Structures are given as structure tokens and as C-alpha cells.
Amino acid sequence: MATYLEFIQQNEERDGVRFSWNVWPSSRLEATRMVVPLACLLTPLRERPDLPPVQYEPVLCSRATCKAVLNPLCQVDYRAKLWACNFCFQRNQFPPAYAGISEVNQPAELMPQFSTIEYIVQRGPQTPLIFLYVVDTCLEEEDLQALKESLQMSLSLLPADALVGLITFGRMIQVHELSCEGISKSYVFRGTKDLTAKQIQDMLGLSRPAVPIQQGRPLQAPEQPVISSRFLQPVHKIDMNLTDLLGELQRDPWPVTQGKRPLRSTGVALSIAVGLLEGTFPNTGARIMLFTGGPPTQGPGMVVGDELKTPIRSWHDIEKDNARFMKKATKHYETLANRTATNGHCIDIYACALDQTGLLEMKCCANLTGGHMVMGDSFNTSLFKQTFQRVFNKGLNGEFRMAFGANLEVKTSRELKIAGAIGPCVSLNVKGPCVSENELGIGGTSQWKICGLDPCTTLAIYFEVVNQHNAPIPQGGRGAVQFVTQYQHSSTQKRIRVTTIARNWADAQSQLQHIEAAFDQEAAAVLMARLGVYRAESEEGPDVLRWLDRQLIRLCQKFGQYNKDDPNSFRLSESFSLYPQFMFHLRRSPFLQVFNNSPDESSYYRHHFARQDLTQSLIMIQPILYAYSFHGPPEPVLLDSSSILPDRILLMDTFFQIVIYLGETIAQWQKAGYQDMPEYENFKHLLQAPLDDAQEILQTRFPMPRYVHTEHGGSQARFLLSKVNPSQTHNNLYAWGQESGAPILTDDVSLQVFMDHLKKLAVSSAA
């Protein structure tokens, strides 16, 4: 197995791809019996410091329906200067520039180590990146101040030639003109009225004027850029200006009477931002960055009324169909999101408030466009400040870790079809021979648009084996998949990254063990989880859980070794051993459980779950728990209540939270101040160790996790207690009769009980 693990890891590093199955069942029937679909997690822009991009255009298969990119899997006839497409078998001439190739003089794309290769192409004019800040001014003074500072600071982080724009909103929406001297100008819109893109452009004076024929002034050419850039200016030109402008930003001046929420026109503000970019810079990389401190309370996209006595919708309300504004608001934001996606722009949402801010309704804006979603309590927290700063982090090459307007195309060899994708993308509705009729996720297409992405952005792509059972694949035949991602690099270059992978086919009847051994349970868990979360967005929670359970049981039935009706005989091979545990935690995770989470929180969690790479996703499903004690070096321990011991410090990483938990004894020691005594320096070190580790995680994680430092009995210990497997509860504590661990006050089943049930069901002949 080590070999497979290595293989998987190697592949992931080289290509950014992890398949659920690394040996593919060769027929449709068998594939469906595998329970976990053939699918992969693709990280299109995975950082590859070792991959120098090539400066020419890719060579494409000449068949109009194929257009696959020349890759190492193609058969090449060096003498005839021909190559055969490995997807459609079309024979193609090399272009003239390739006249000199030979076995020893191969272009990069033919070398096996370049199964992933990146091309830099020169197409069209390069437009600078665009950052449009959409800022809520209905904030508390402190919050607004903090936000203003963050925004001012961000100006220094932007690429110097980037265009920036500013829209502020409260009861009204102001689009600030940045080019003016003296008087600062802004265009104001009311927050209650939705405007079409055309109206917005007209009102902003962006529509190409019907060229009033003015005598004596035939010069129109030079004006146009001026017009379109009134609201978007290169940061180096106006950063002083904009800094001042931000500095002068006032809280929304409209009075808010007691018992009311401020009127916040987020919906229209966003609509204007979208309309503005749509009119001026369609199809160039642009980020709309929405900073909001509360729910939209008026106009299209309003989520809650301005009466404070009416609370914002909860899951309870939604279940009872009692959320008045939700459907309409959601629709509004969806429309916006789709328009934005069409234009290749992305929307980030930075929502900081103690209450909900309507992320549930707005989620699609970020989800469909690949934007970020950040949720915090206040703009005046390091969580927001650092997260925001991290948006502008630079990668290994000193390049911004962001890319825009990606178009991901997937090509498959004949035996495969594409069922769909799940991730921060929208369908481009490109039908083709390799598109399956069965949809999983966003299907019905072989191309998706990912408007904003970074090196971590990961899509789940689902396939369907279509090869018929009676048409066996020749021995040694391999299935191939090619991912072609065209995108705008942060340097504004247009680039194309091509990844071509191939896997062996195997007959599931005769070679099941091969397939079984090549199962990537981590990838499979994430892929199944994505499917589950995807379903959860549209289906009732219990249904999704039931579906997941059934899949799990079926998988166990298929791959477990057991005697019928004897649960005790049940065994799973190593490559499946962790899978049930992942599913157990997934079932309890906030991605599927809404209890104790607000709709906004659920949306937030799901948003991140649908875009993070495998490692992060696994952390989200099953948080990592480290223990620090005098008994040895720090070690990962079971995410189980039994791991909570008085003399341990625990560090839990759930992706969204970093929790440091001091066991009862440790806490007492700390209170007693031992750490300050020279003779107990080791205790001081012990206390420090998890802090250092946490810091390390905090440094790299995006978004910045909530950092919780608590102790036994502390109120925030709930973060830990809610995650661990409740192996000890108030119900079974005495039965277990152990002193160790901490009982969890819950009625949830523990992993042990879950496994027992699973075994029982898996072996049941009745199933």
C-alpha cells in the first residue's frame, strides 16, 4: 500500500489531482457497484515552484470536437512529424515551429514529468487587475475606523497598476469618482430600487454617449478611457486621494431610531458594483470586495426588515417556511452572481457582525464566482484584519496568490464521461461527446468558469465510466483525462495550464483487489462529502444523512470482509479503514448539521468546504487534535472525549477554529502561577508549545481561524467538546468506569455505537 500512498501523493504534488479510485473499473456496471464514484479533486493552480511556464501556445488536436492539447501521453511519429491525439486518436501535423523535434529534442509538453504544464500566451490587451471596494457605512464608529484603516492599508498591498474603485453604502449607495481634484464627487443611488445594468451605466454616465456631434471637437477617442475610468483609477495615481477619501468616510448619516436596524442597501450596492464593472471591464480580472457589518435591510436583496423586534431568519424559520425575504433575496443575489460570473469577475464578502449578515442569501455571490467569504464578529478584530491582509499575500514567486477568469475544460478518453463538478464555479454549458447525461454537482457541461481562484482552490470533478461490460478494454489500456485551465494570472498574463493524467483500467470482477488497493479513502471521503454538502444545499438534512449512511453501508458491504449476519466478523482493509470514521465526523459536522449554527454560519462553512483542497477539507471533516503533556512530545490523539485529560493541553484545529484547551490540572497549575517560577520552566515551555504551533497554523490559514484559548470548564471549551467523539457521556460514563476523559453532555451517538450499527447493517443479509 505504501506504493499507492506514494503514488497518490506524488500525483497530487505534480498534478494537483487526487482520484477516488486510482485503478478504474472498466465497465459502467462495475463502476456503479463501487459505490464511491470515480471522481477527482483538482487543484488547478496548485503551486508548482518547479514548473517554469513555457512561453508559447499549446498545440491542439485538429479535430474540432476534441481540441485536446498535445501531451506526454500522445504517440508521436518524429519522422513524419505527426502526433496522435490520445483522446480522439486523430493524427495531427505538428505546426511548423516544431519542425526540429526528435526523440532527443522534445518540446516540454511531451516530457513525462510535464504531465502538467503551463503556457503563457499573448492574447488580447492586458488590463490591470481591478479591485472594487464596496463598503458598508452602517457600522459602529470603532468598526468603521478599523475597516477604513484596513482598506487604507490594503492600498499599499495592491499591485501598483491595479485599478481601484470605491462604493460605499448605507441607506444610499455612493459610487465615488476618484479622478477629481478639489471636490470629491460621488454618484448616489437609493437603496430601495433595483436597477438594470443599463440603467446603472446610464446613470453613471458610462454608456457610450450617443456621440453628440459637437462642431469643432471631433476628438472622441481620447475621452473614452477617461469616462470609463472615472470610478476606477490606477492605485498609484490616486492612492493619496483615496486614502483621504477613506479617511473622511463617515458613518451613514441617516438617523436610526431606537428599535430599528440601520437601513442597509447591500443588495443594490452589489448590483451597482456588478453593473459598473460589467459596463466598463467585462471579462477582465476584477474583484468586488464587499465589506458589510450587518444584514441588508432594504431594497432588493433585503434579508430582514429594519424592525429590531423581528429577528433575522433562523433555520427554524426556514424549515417552517417563515423566512419572508429569503427566497427573493436569494434570487436577487443569484442573479447578480450569475451576471458577475458571466463577466468573469468575482465577489468577495467580508461580513463582520455579531448577528447574522445574510450570508445565506448572499453566499452564491462568492460561491459562483470564486470569491472569498469571510465571517467575523467585528472589523476591529485580528481575524478580519489579518484575513483581509492575507488576500493580498504573495506566493513563492512573489506573485499574488490570485487568478481570475479561469476557464476549466475537461477532456476524457472515450470510456469516460463527465458527470459534473462541485466547487466555486459556474457551468459554461458546453455540451460535448464527453458530457454525461447523469449529473453530479454542476453537470451537463465539459467547461466551467472559475472567476476567482487561488492556488488552493479545489474542484471536485465527477466522472462516469461508460464503457459497456461486454466491451472489455484491452489489457494495459489506460483511461486519460485532460484538464485545461485558461486563466488570467495575477500579473495579468493570460495563461493556460494543462494537466493530463492517465490511470489503468481493471476488471472489477477479476481484479477487485487492485481497485480496492488503489482506493484513496481521503479523496473519496472529501468527494463524498462534497456531494453530500452539495445535496444539503437543496435537500432536507435528514435525507442527506440517510443517503450518506446508505452509501457507507453499501461500501462496507461491497468491500468489507465479513460473515453474513455476524457483525463481529466484519473487517475493512486498510485502504478503507478510515473512511467510516470520516463519515461519522462528517455526519456531525456543521456542513450537514444545522443545529447550533445559524444559517449564515452554515453557509460560511459550506462555502469553504466546497473550495478547499483535500488536506484542509479533511481537517474540516475531522478536526485534528494534538496533545501536549509531560509524558512525551506532542502527539496527535484521537478526536475523542477520552483524549481530554486533566494533565494535558490540547490543541484542536477545525480549520475554522484553533482551540487550545488546558486540562483541569494544567489550568490549576497555571492559575497557581507555576509557569512564572524558574523551577517550573518546563511547565512554561509546555504552556508555550501549543501556542507556537497554533501560531504556525494561524500564519498560513486563509481565512484566519478563530483563535480560542480556553481551559477545563471554560465556557469556550464547548468548541472542543462539540467536536470530539462523545465516547463518554453522562449516559455511559459510569458504565465505562474510567476516570480518564471528560464526559460530554450529549445524546449524540459515539463513534463506537456508530460503528456497531454500521457493522450490523453491513453484514445484515436483509439489507
Add this chain to the structure above:
Amino acid sequence: MSVNQHTHAGPPYGQPQPGYQGYQQPAYGGQPLPGVPHTQYGAYNGPMPGYQQPVPPQGSVRALPTSGAPPPASGTSLPSGHQGYSQFGQGDVQNGIPTSTAPMQRPPASQPFLPGSAPAPVSQPSTFQQYGPPPSSVQQLSNHMAGMTIGSTSISAPPPAGLGYGPPTSVPPVSGSFSATGSGLYAPYTASQGPPPPSVPQGLPLAQPPFSGQPVPTQRLPTEVPGFAPPPSSTGIGPSSYPPSTGPHPGPPMSGLHGPPPPTHPPQPGYQMQQNGSFGQVRGPQPNYSGAYPGTPNYGSQPGPPPKRLDPDSIPSPQLNELPPQQKPRHRIDPDAIPSPIQVIEDDRSNRGSEPFVTGVRGQVPPLVTTNFLVEDQGNASPRYIRCTSYNIPCTSDMAKQSQVPLAAVIKPLATLPPEETLPYLVDHGESGPVRCNRCKAYMCPFMQFIEGGRRFQCCFCSCVTEVPAHYFQHLDHTGKRVDFYDRPELSLGSYEFLATVDYCKNNKFPSPPAFIFMIDVSYNAVKSGLVRLICEELKSILDYLPREGNMEESAIRVGFVTYNKVLHFYNVKSSLAQPQMMVVSDVADMFVPLLDGFLVNVNESRTVIASLLDQIPEMFADTRETETVFGPVIQAGLEALKAAECAGKLFIFHTSLPIAEAPGKLKNRDDKKLINTDKEKTLFQPQTSFYSNLAKDCVAQGCCVDLFLFPNQYLDVATLGVVTYQTGGSIYKYAYFQLETDQDRFLNDLRRDVQKEVGFDAVMRVRTSTGIRATDFFGAFYMSNTTDVEMAGLDCDKTITVEFKHDDKLSEDSGALLQCALLYTSCAGQRRLRIHNLSLNCCTQLADLYRNCETDTLINYLAKYAYRGVLNSPVKAVRDSLINQCAQILACYRKNCASPSSAGQLILPECMKLLPVYLNCVLKSDVLQPGPEVTTDDRAYIRQLVTSMDVAETNVFFYPRLLPLTKADVDSDSLPAAIRNSEERLSKGDIYLLENGLNIFVWVGVNVQQALIQNLFGVSSFSQISSTLSTLPVLENPFSKKVRSIIDMLHLQRSRYMKLIIVKQEDKLEMLFKHFLVEDKSLTGGASYVDFLCHMHKEIRQLLS
């Protein structure tokens, strides 16, 4: 005579009379004509008495006339006799009738009208007669329209007269013109002349008396406008014969008509003669005169006169006398013989200008608006606040209907008072608010009757008894007056203010101080013309002069700024900002205000930011190429801003073009001259969309007043754009083809004044009246949501509301009729107040009293407003006809019921209404009712709205412009030169004249003006070098220039708008425009001349009578 005089008002009219007197008696000097004349009149009086008698006060005279049914009614009432004549002044008529003589006089005059033709040679005599009569009734200068009649009826009419006259005279004179008719008439006259003396005397006396009466207020009533016929009569006579004598009365000629000499004029006969003479185209008749005259010393004195008299033309002006009578057109009625506004004004001025007008007495007729007088408030509101068409109201609606005299009050609640007069006191009745009647809610006023020892008071309007609140209780003295009578303005004064309590405030919240929002069009036109820069420059300084209350340190008014073209730009000028911020609202379809804090600011706090803004606005838009504008959204924006700030306020909108940009309230160019004189003409006055009316409603509800400054280069549909302004109590200013050099002064002065003038906001006015009459109709710039409350978002010191009353029951003579106008408003400091004006009027059972207490200027104000409103719904022609008809009925009623019997051919006008025809003609000829080809649709709509808010003084000068011979000005005194009548023939080629009508000032330069004068005034050496594009006179250091400029400055001070100065050179193109304002002449657009119109009126009256 005396009687008449007493009757009050008379004075103005009376004065004219003097003229007559003058003539009659000793000639001019004569007015005073002590002995002699008197005697003469006396004679007349004798006869006349009947007429005059009616007026009790006048006493003697009226009394006499048996007819005098209504003794008080003054001569007018003269029933029987008058009826026939009714049209004419009573007196004369009567005279005429009774005696052949009287008629005769008139006839001549009349003749001209009718046929315009043949002046009866003899007629002269008739004129005399007329005079005769006039004296009697003084008031009514009845004209014996014999002449008139002639014209019209020709023979028929004449006959009577003729008969009378005929016999006496020789009147053969009938000039050809009169020809048949005339001649006939004249003949009679002549004849009459002869006889007149005897008989005439009576008649004459009456007529004259009125004149004489002038001195006395009473006379007014009667003023019979000898006008028509008479004109010739008195005037004619006077002049001719008197030329010399005229001296005394500047207006003599005119006066002649009116001018009933002192009551005493016994010698009427002589007058009659004269009159006749005046008419007398009849040269021939002269002899008669002479004959007649002989009697009078005056005449005698002048040898020439007699003959001249005969010649109507000669009569007019002294100068004319010198001319050979014959040369004059025969057929004309002597313009000098018809009632002269100038004369009336002058007379009133001299009679009533010196004494303060004390308002203590019920039903007193105040001096004319053209007279400078001080007012002492002793329980009735000053005429500066309220003027009525009549100060004596018929007791019953039947009477009112019969007379057709509209009962209306012209109210200017916030009128500015001269510094000598005290502003209304502010009364605070404490937390419970002003004391009011329980039932009708009338406010405590001097007419409330305290009873039961002061524990209760009885309402003077509805008679309901109300408990006096404890805190207000006060004991009564032995006369039933409260002891604190003189301590409390509301008990002793006609006008005062109450401090309103919170109950009187919107939403039960005391208002915030109001705000001014300046909204500037920055489209291409406005920028290019330099307007934007000009406004911004001006605003910088003008903001320091915002109105403030009393002695407050700084104005409480906040200001805001908006610029706009197709979109609106709001400015944040909060004091804490280093730079103003501009906020553009392009969503004009759904206007809103983008900011709250920082939009409306205190000037002092935000001074630097505002200055910076005003500096930058012209720069920012310097390169604009936006030509389209919006308008509706602009008002909406202002409205929304005030709403958001929860205050009332005023928008100053500076706008240049038809709002064609896509937005609510978008307009089309629908100007179509072809519609003029069609049934669809009215659409030009109607707004083309209801959008603005609806908007106006909202504005009124918020107290958002809109002042509009328009700078059109083409049609911009004032009728529609002005709707909101109009209904919110705002003002429109229009500067067509605005040019910086020529119009900037005018605009800036208007702007300054408009910004600085006192103004109240969010006003509601209600007029309460005694039971019996009721305010039924309202004219002015306001909005009414029900039938009683006049709502005005803003009300400034120039805005006037005309209120019409109708009977709904009977009034009693004893209690009279009371008006209480209560205006609830927010002062410029945000204080909520009630301003109360009370006025008590007499009631009468005799029509004569009504006619004797009328005020023509006010009447014209009402009629003009009525007509101008009428054009919205009826064809202009119908409006004009109904105006004429109504006036004819008024005059016919007088003739029928009040004037002494006289020839039907005689035009007899009540003294108080003797100017009605001339003024009415001016109204009829005005641009709105009879546009010339060069008058734009916008001008008409503009004028229409303008007039609707005018007060009496403004309408007076607007319709009958003031024409001053500048060259006659006395450079050493402060006074203005005596005005002359608005007729081209009064202009001399060698003089320079100034004409003003409240909107424009024309300086007309004759071709033969001395070079020195031209040099002095214009700084150029010759007539041809005078630039007609000057908008101001050059400042030159010489007495004449200084004088002229000081006159112009003085005029500007008197008017609420800065008048445009136009230099007109005789025989230059612009002269056409100028001539348009010579309202006594026939206008190019078909408007009748005064004389012609008088004839026409006479005809109408006669038709009504027959």
C-alpha cells in the same frame, strides 16, 4: 357737495372736480372759486340736489334729489332720473335730463364716441350742462352723453337731449361729424346752453359738486366718469376756456370732467356751456358758449376760450387751446375731457396724502394706493394689509347681484410697512393658545363684545357666547370696554400676531427653522452665458443677508446647494469638511436626497466650505456639454431634502431650458401660436401634465416654497414649470435671452431682494366673516385642499391674495360686516405664529352707498385676477366679453339706480368708478387677454401668474403705467415730475419721458431733445449716438443725470421687482414696444383706445338699460 365730500373717499375723485370747478367758475384759478362759482353751483346744486342728496353725508345735495331715495347713497342713488342715465354719472345725467342743458353737455362728449364723428357744434353747451350735473352729484360726472347717444343711438338718444337742448340752443353747430345725430344733439345743447343756465344750474351743480366734492372724500362715489361724453364736457370745457385757469389743476382737463367744482358751483350753467363747448366740435356753437360763459367770469376772461371750447380737441390740454380748434379732428372726443387717471391720482394725493389714515372708523375708504400716506391702526387693519373693492357692502345678495360689483378683499398678510408704522405686536396668550370663539374659532379681536362683566364674550362673527378663560379675565369699565383695552393689541388694534402653541404645528411639533436651497442649472446654456458663475459669485455675499427675525444675531435659516443638468448634484458642505463633497444622483426617475447631515448648513459655520464650493462649481462645469435638463426631479429633490430635514423652506431654482431629458415632469415643446384666438388657446395656459400639480400638493404639505428664476432662450413652458411655484406661493422671475452685461443687475437685484425679503412658511390663511357673507373664491399663488383654507408653502411680503365674498344671508346696517384674516405661519426663525388682520365694513341698503365707497383700483385688481384665471377655462374672447359685460352691468346699475335722471345718451359714471373704463380697457388690452404677435406664450403665462399675486398698487401701475416727463423734473427737489397720461399725443418730441409698469422702465427720448440734455443724460453728443442697448444710465455728474437716476432708483425701491431699463429712441424699432404701453392709445394688436372703449362701454351700458 359737502355731503359728497364727507362720504369719505371722495377725495381722490373730488379732486378732479376741482378742475371742473376751476373751469366752471373762475376758470382755473377758480377752483377755489370762492364766491362766484359757488353761486353758480349753487344753482346747480339746487337742481342737482336730488342726486347728490342721496348721499346723506353730503347732505344737502343728495338730499335734495327726491330721487335721492337713498339719501346716503349720495347722488348716485338718484333713482328715477338716473336710471335713464344710469350709465353716466348721476349728477350730470340728471342734470342733463332734468334740464335740457345737462344733457347737452354730455352729448358732445359722447358723440365722439359713438360715431366718433360729428361733434355737435353746439354741443358745447351740453357739456356745460353736464358739468352742471356733475357738480351736483359731483361724484358722478354724468356725461350727458347726449353726444354719446348721438353717436350710438343717433337720433333717438339725442332727441331727448336734443329736445332739451334743442330748444334752447341754436345748436346748429352740429359739426358735420356729429352730423345727423350729433347735430341734433348739439342743437339741443346749444339750445340748452341757453337755457341751461337756469335749468342746468341744477343739473350742473350736481355734477360739479362732485368735483368740488373731491376735496371731500365722499365724492369718490359719484365720480361719474364724465368720461365719455363728459370728457369733452368738463375737460373740454375747462381747458378751452380755462386754459389759463387750468393752471390750478394740473390735470384740469380731466378734472374738468370729474371736477365738480366746489359744491357751491352754482354757476353751473356756465359750465355746462363749457362742457358743451368741449364737445363742441361745434365751432359754431361757440357763440353759445360765449354766451353761456359770459355768465362765468372765467370764461369771459379768456376770450379765446369760448370758441375753443367748442372744439373738443382744443380742450384737452392747455396747449391745445392755442391751436386752432378747427385743426383738431373734429370727431374725436376730447381725450382730456374723459376721466383722467392722472388727475384722480394727483387729487387723491393732494387731498389725502398729508393726513395719516386713521383706521378707527368702520367702512372708511382709504386713500388710493398711489398716494403716500401713513396709517394709524385704531382697530382696523391697515389698507396695506387689506383693501376692499367696496367699504360698504350691500345688505342683501339681491342688491349685490343687482350691482354686479364684486365684493372682494385684496389681502397682503405680510405686507411691508414703512418704517414710521409699527409692526404688528406679538401677543402671547400662554399655553392654552390664543383666545378664540368656541364656535367659529375666530380669534380675539377688537370687535368681540365682552358681556356679563367680562366673564364671557360674544363673537362678533357668529354671535356665539364664549367663556373668557380665567387667565384672560378682566373687568369692564363703565362703557363695557375691558379695562386693559389699550394694553392688549388684540383688543385695540386691527392687526397683531399671536404666538402659536404646539397645537398649531404640524405633527404637534414645533417647527425647525426653515431652509433655503439653491438649485442651479449647470447645463451648457447656463454655463456658457456666464450665469452659473454669476450666481455662484453672488451667493457668496448674499448668504450673509438671509432674513432674520427681529434682532437676532444671525439668521436661523440653513442653506443647501444643488446643481443639475440631466442629473442632480448635491453638495455636502458640512463645516468639518476640508472640501465640499459632491453627490450625484442620476436616478432622476425616482428622486431622493442622498445626504442628510451636511446638506443644510448654517452659513457661518460652513462659510469656508461654502465659499470653496461656490468657487468650484463654475470650474467643474466649465466644459460641460450637457444641454438637456430635468426639472421635476429638481423640485422633488428639494422637497425631499426638506422632508428629510423636517423643516419648511424655499427652493431657489435657476433654470434655463425646457426640461426634455428623460425624467418625471419631462415636457414637450407644445408652443403653437396658431392656437391663439381659438378655443384651444386656453391649453397654452394650462400645464401640459398633471405631474407638477401633484408635486405642488406635496410641496405645500411640506412647506416647500419654490422660487423660480428662468433664463430662457426659447420656449420653456412657463405655464407648466410655474405650476409648483404658483401653488406654493413662490415667485417666478424670467429673464428672456439673458445676457450678462445687460441683465445681470436686474437679476442680481431681484435675487437679493428675493432672498432677503421677509417670508413666512408653511402658511395657512383663513378669512372669517360676519354671518351673512362668506369668502367664496380666492385668487393668488397658493393651494387649497378644501374650500376655506388657503395654504401656502411660503408667503412673502409681496404676495397678495384676493378673496371674493358672496352673500349667504343678510347683513345688517347696524352691525356692519367684519372680516378677520388669520394667517398661521412659521417665521424665518422657525417660530409658529398667527397673524390676524381685522377689518370692519359698513353695510348698506342703498346701492348708492355701495358705489360711493368703492375703490376702482382694487376692483381692477380683482377683475384682472378673475379674468386671468378665466383664460384657463374659457376662450380669451369670452373672458374679455364677460369682463366688459360685468363692468357694463356695474355701471348700468349705477346709472339706473343711483344717478339722477338724465339723457340716455349721457354716460354717467360713479365718481369712485370713473376710472373703471380706462383701467378695464388696460386689462383687456393686456398681453394675456389680447396678445400681440411679438408676445410669446411664455410671456403670457408669466404675466398671468405674476398678476395673480399682485397687490393693488402693482396692478394699478402694471395696467396703467406711470409716464413721467423727465425733462420736466425739478432737479432741485426730491419729488417726481407730475405724471402724464399714457398717450402718444402727450409726448413731445423735445422731451424725455420715463414710463414704468412695475416690470420695465422705458426711457423715451424724443428726436428733438436738446443736445445738452442728451449729453447730460447719456454722455453722448447726439441723439443718434444714444445706444438703445443700455441697461443702465451712465453715471454722470450733472444735476439732470443725477435727478433721473435718483428717480429711477426711487422707482426701483417702490417695486418688488427690479425693472428692466430700456432706452427707446423716438422712431426707433423699440418704439413699437414702448407704444404698447401707451395704454390710452389704440394698440397695434387691436386694443381699443381709451376714447373708443369708453364709447363702447357706453353703448353696452345703453343696451343694458334699454
